[in-house]
Amino acid sequence: MASSRFYITTAIPYANGAPHIGHAYERIATDAIQRFMRLDGRDVLFVTGMDEHGQKMQQTAARDGITPRQLADRTAAQFERMGDVLNARADDIVRTTQERHYAASQEMWRRMAANGDIYLSKYPGWYSVRDEAFFDEAELTKGQDGKNYAPTGAPVEWVEEESYYFRLSAYQDKLLAYYRDHADFIVPDKYRNEIVAFVERGLTDLSISRSTFNWGVPVPGDDRHVMYVWVDALTNYITATGFPDADAPRAEYWPADVHVIGKDITRFHAIFWPAFLMSAGLPVPKQIVVHGFLFNRGEKMSKSVGNVIDPFTMAEHYGVDQMRYFFLREVPFGQDGNYSHEAIVMRINADLANDLGNLAQRSLSMIAKNCGGIVPTAGAFTDADKAMLAEADALAHKARAAMHDFALHTMLADIWRVVAEANRYFASEEPWRLTKTDPARRDTVLYVTAETLRNVAILAQPVVPTAAAKLLDLLGVSAEARAFAHVGAAGRLVAGAALPAPGPIFPRYVEAEEGGSAPAKP
RNA sequence: GGCGGAGUAGCUCAGCUGGCUAGAGCAGAGGAAUCAUAAUCCUUGUGUCGGGGGUUCGAGUCCCUCCUCCGCUACCA
Numbered sequence: 041m042a043s044s045r046f047y048i049t050t051a052i053p054y055a056n057g058a059p060h061i062g063h064a065y066e067r068i069a070t071d072a073i074q075r076f077m078r079l080d081g082r083d084v085l086f087v088t089g090m091d092e093h094g095q096k097m098q099q100t101a102a103r104d105g106i107t108p109r110q111l112a113d114r115t116a117a118q119f120e121r122m123g124d125v126l127n128a129r130a131d132d133i134v135r136t137t138q139e140r141h142y143a144a145s146q147e148m149w150r151r152m153a154a155n156g157d158i159y160l161s162k163y164p165g166w167y168s169v170r171d172e173a174f175f176d177e178a179e180l181t182k183g184q185d186g187k188n189y190a191p192t193g194a195p196v197e198w199v200e201e202e203s204y205y206f207r208l209s210a211y212q213d214k215l216l217a218y219y220r221d222h223a224d225f226i227v228p229d230k231y232r233n234e235i236v237a238f239v240e241r242g243l244t245d246l247s248i249s250r251s252t253f254n255w256g257v258p259v260p261g262d263d264r265h266v267m268y269v270w271v272d273a274l275t276n277y278i279t280a281t282g283f284p285d286a287d288a289p290r291a292e293y294w295p296a297d298v299h300v301i302g303k304d305i306t307r308f309h310a311i312f313w314p315a316f317l318m319s320a321g322l323p324v325p326k327q328i329v330v331h332g333f334l335f336n337r338g339e340k341m342s343k344s345v346g347n348v349i350d351p352f353t354m355a356e357h358y359g360v361d362q363m364r365y366f367f368l369r370e371v372p373f374g375q376d377g378n379y380s381h382e383a384i385v386m387r388i389n390a391d392l393a394n395d396l397g398n399l400a401q402r403s404l405s406m407i408a409k410n411c412g413g414i415v416p417t418a419g420a421f422t423d424a425d426k427a428m429l430a431e432a433d434a435l436a437h438k439a440r441a442a443m444h445d446f447a448l449h450t451m452l453a454d455i456w457r458v459v460a461e462a463n464r465y466f467a468s469e470e471p472w473r474l475t476k477t478d479p480a481r482r483d484t485v486l487y488v489t490a491e492t493l494r495n496v497a498i499l500a501q502p503v504v505p506t507a508a509a510k511l512l513d514l515l516g517v518s519a520e521a522r523a524f525a526h527v528g529a530a531g532r533l534v535a536g537a538a539l540p541a542p543g544p545i546f547p548r549y550v551e552a553e554e555g556g557s558a559p560a561k562p
Numbered sequence: 563g564g565c566g567g568a569g570u571a572g573c574u575c576a577g578c579u580g581g582c583u584a585g586a587g588c589a590g591a592g593g594a595a596u597c598a599u600a601a602u603c604c605u606u607g608u609g610u611c612g613g614g615g616g617u618u619c620g621a622g623u624c625c626c627u628c629c630u631c632c633g634c635u636a637c638c639a
Contacts, residue, residue, distance in 0.1 A: 233566055234634045241635075303633080370574080376632090383574085386588065394601055402598030409597090453576095453587085460587090463602060472597035548599055 046082040047293040048074050051301040051309075052089035052134070052276050055115040056096050059122045061379075062302065064351035065334050068364050069373065069448065070300040071128030075502035076443055080524045085293045087280040088123070089134035090116045093256040094269035108255050112137055125355050126364070127505055134276040136257070144279035145257045145272045151320035152206065153260075163203035163247045166196040204249035204265060211315040212243045218314060224327060226310050227446065228374040231303060231330045235310045246312065274313045278322070295323035303330050329446050332376035334367070358549065361504035362388045368503050369452040388549045392507075395459050396496070397546035403466065403489040404514055404542035406482075410475060415490065415516065416483035417535040425488045428465045431458050432495040433528035439499050440524075448503070455499050462492045487533065490515055495527050507545050514542055 050070045053063050067088065074086040092112035101111040116135055123129045134141060152158050165174040168190045175190045182188060188196050219225055219236050226232035249265040250256065256266025277296055282288020295317075301309050306328065314324040336349065355363050366387045371377025407416060421429070435458060442451035466489055474482035497511040501522065512522055516539045521531050 228567095230567055230633080237565060237634075306634095372575080378574090383588095389599095389601095390588070393599060398599055398601045400598095402601080404598095406597055456587090464604095466597090467595080467603040470595085470597085472595095475597090544599060546599085548601085 044081060044083050045085070045293055045297075046074070046077045047085045047087070047281070047296040048077070048298040048300065049086075049277050049280070049296060050088045050130070051299070051305060052091045052136070052273055053115075053119060054094075054096070055090050055092040055112045056100050058115065058118050059351055061334055061349050061351050061354070063119070064122060064126060064354075064363075065367050065371075066300060066302060066331060067123060067128045068126055068367055069331060071126070072364065072368055072448055072502045073298070073300070073443070073446065075505065076439070079498075079501055079522070080440070085132075085280070085290060086130045087132045087134060087277070088119075088130040089276040089280075090119060090136065091269065091273040091276070092116070092135055092137045093266070093272055095250070095253045095255070098253055098255045109137065122351060125352060125360065127360050132280050134279050136272055136276055138279075140282075141272075141276060141279045142257050144283045145267060145275045146260045147284040148275050148278075148316065148320050149260050149267065149271070151322075152316060155319050155321065157207040157210065157319045158204050158248070159207070161203060161205050162200035164198070164200045166190070167199040167201065167252075168194040168196045202251060202265075203247045204259060204262075205245045206248045206271075206316070206319070208243045208246045208312070208315055211318060212239055214318055215239050215243075215311060215315060218318075218324065222326075226306065226328045226330065228330065230374075231306050231310070231328075235306060238307065239311060243311070270308050270312060271316065274308065274316065277313075277325070278317075296325040298327045298329050299325055300329045300331065303332055306330055329374075331374060332371070334371065335376060335378050336380070358384055358388065361507045362392060362546070362549075365392060365452070365504050368448045369456075370449070372449045373446050385549050385551075388546070391456055391459075392504075392546035393548040395456065395463060397544060399459065399463055399466065399489075400493055400511055400514070400545050401542060403471075403486060403493065404539070406471060407486050407490065407539065408542050410479070411483060411486065413539050413541070415533045415535050415537045415539060416487050417480075418484045418487035419480050421484070421488070424465065424469065425484065428462065428488050428492055431461055432492040435495055435499045436524045436527040451499075452503060455496055458492065458496055462489060462496075465489070465492075487535070491533055494531070494533060498522055498524065498527055498531075510543075511545050514540060514545075516540070 048070060050066050053059070070086070070088075074084050078084045090112065092108070092115075097108045097111060101108040104111065106114075112135070116133070120133065123133075136145075149158070163174075166188060167174050175196055190196050216236065216239055219232065219239075223232075226235055246268075248268040248271045249259050249262075250268060251265045254266055256269065257272045259265040259267060277299065278294055281290040281292075281294040283291070283294065285291065299309055299313075309328045317324050358366070362384070366379070366384045367377070369387060369391070370379070370383060407413065418425075435455060438454045439451045442448070442454060466485070469485040471482045471485040471489075474485065493511060494515050494517060497508045497515065497517075501508040501512075509522075515533065516537045517526075517531075517533075525531075
């Protein structure tokens with residue numbers, strides 16, 4: 041089924057620095073979406089990458105006494121480990137220094153040039169040789185000698201660097217038409233509005249090459265220039281599909297369905313990227329999905345404030361599923377969010393350990409003790425049973441509706457509403473009292489509870505994959521019966537099936553004693 | 563300055579195209595139960611829905627205005 045393909049990417053982090061919590065958040069969110077789509081039967085390609093070129097890479101590498109290549113390798117390894125640790129591994133990682141990426145970038149360039157959109161001109165401005173950077177006139181200060189100085193204190197001179205330009209101005213109307221015809225191209229609307237307003241004010245042509253350094257993709261036909269880092273970086277998304285080989289195994293995945301990005305880079309993705317693609321005669325991605333930033337107790341993370349939290353430390357301290365659940369449940373997707381130790385512990389204990397973990401434990405251990413460790417046989421369903429099952433069965437539909445808007449937090453709220461209902465159901469049916477009076481009725485209650493847990497676990501897989509898998513194991517659900525298609529009547533537990541011995545799904549978070557050896561609490 | 567978001571119970575937030583006594587979760591208080599990870603269930607309070615004005619039979623929900631916070635953007639000098 042060709043139409044079932046789903047290609048999703050994260051932004052490609054810059055290899056200049058180690059992974060931080062924002063990278064972890066983006067990877068987790070994107071992974072949850074791609075797992076959702078996979079479980080819903082889509083043929084998914086999930087790609088991330090590493091942006092390894094540019095002047096900053098050269099500078100940082102020089103400072104550390106290594107080559108840019110070594111710096112890129114070091115950072116790429118850190119990000120790869122992050123993907124593993126967060127249980128959010130992509131199908132492919134495009135590094136912009138790879139040969140396949142040079143081929144893709146240079147072909148993009150050639151096509152844009154062939155379309156008449158690239159021309160050579162001068163890039164005028166105040167240039168600091170020491171900083172290897174241009175500065176805006178407003179940033180400069182006059183020295184006592186009457187000369188201009190950069191904010192860094194370095195002298196600047198007026199230069200006109202030769203640069204290739206992209207005719208971005210020619211795409212203003214086409215972009216606006218595209219935004220108009222594709223109302224969901226940029227979500228949430230807030231960012232769409234900003235982009236439309238920006239484009240309506242007018243676009244100027246874009247300098248897309250540099251000749252003051254050489255750590256980049258060479259411009260085809262002019263080795264004195266390397267491509268501007270964003271031209272090369274954005275192209276990674278199409279490199280992954282095998283471009284320019286039209287017969288590549290993944291060629292059909294283009295155009296991408298979703299680029300998940302942070303709000304600071306919307307302009308590059310919503311303006312430059314579609315313009316480049318239009319120029320090259322290639323289809324434009326279907327959606328740019330923008331997420332917000334995470335703040336530590338309302339403060340932006342910064343090294344000087346000392347509130348930077350390492351995602352590896354966090355995962356180790358709280359648990360990977362717990363961290364994934366917290367970020368996706370607590371932060372309305374698309375908005376900025378806050379995290380704090382207290383808030384994370386609250387979610388872990390209240391939602392995961394108490395509401396879901398404990399319900400699974402109490403019901404499954406009753407089955408183990410009273411029903412011989414097999415799925416009990418259900419008798420005739422009461423209205424309460426039917427209502428409980430109907431709520432659980434409705435989850436797939438609700439989750440899809442939420443996911444249509446990438447409202448992961450809403451999806452989780454819907455799932456946990458069913459968990460809360462299941463706790464109420466269990467408490468009011470009091471199966472533990474029925475053992476003496478009506479064991480058949482008890483078995484029915486336990487069956488309905490187990491069925492509810494099965495549906496909950498299936499839907500929770502995208503967010504808490506490990507714990508959900510464990511719960512499904514305990515319910516005796518085979519690996520082939522865990523897709524969303526098995527939610528509801530299509531996948532009911534079969535009475536008599538043997539179940540493994542129950543065990544905890546989500547442990548409670550217990551505050552470590554002062555001076556303990558646990559990882560530093562954020 | 564312009565555009566766009568946001569301002570709703572202690573905290574985090576829902577409240578679509580205006581309509582019953584404004585909701586949920588968490589936290590707090592009281593109670594029940596004891597199958598379970600001292601978990602669960604029940605009951606319970608509080609809100610000038612940022613301020614003010616207006617439209618309407620009726621407004622968090624529409625209009626005007628003001629205040630505060632945030633984002634994008636522009637500009638003066």
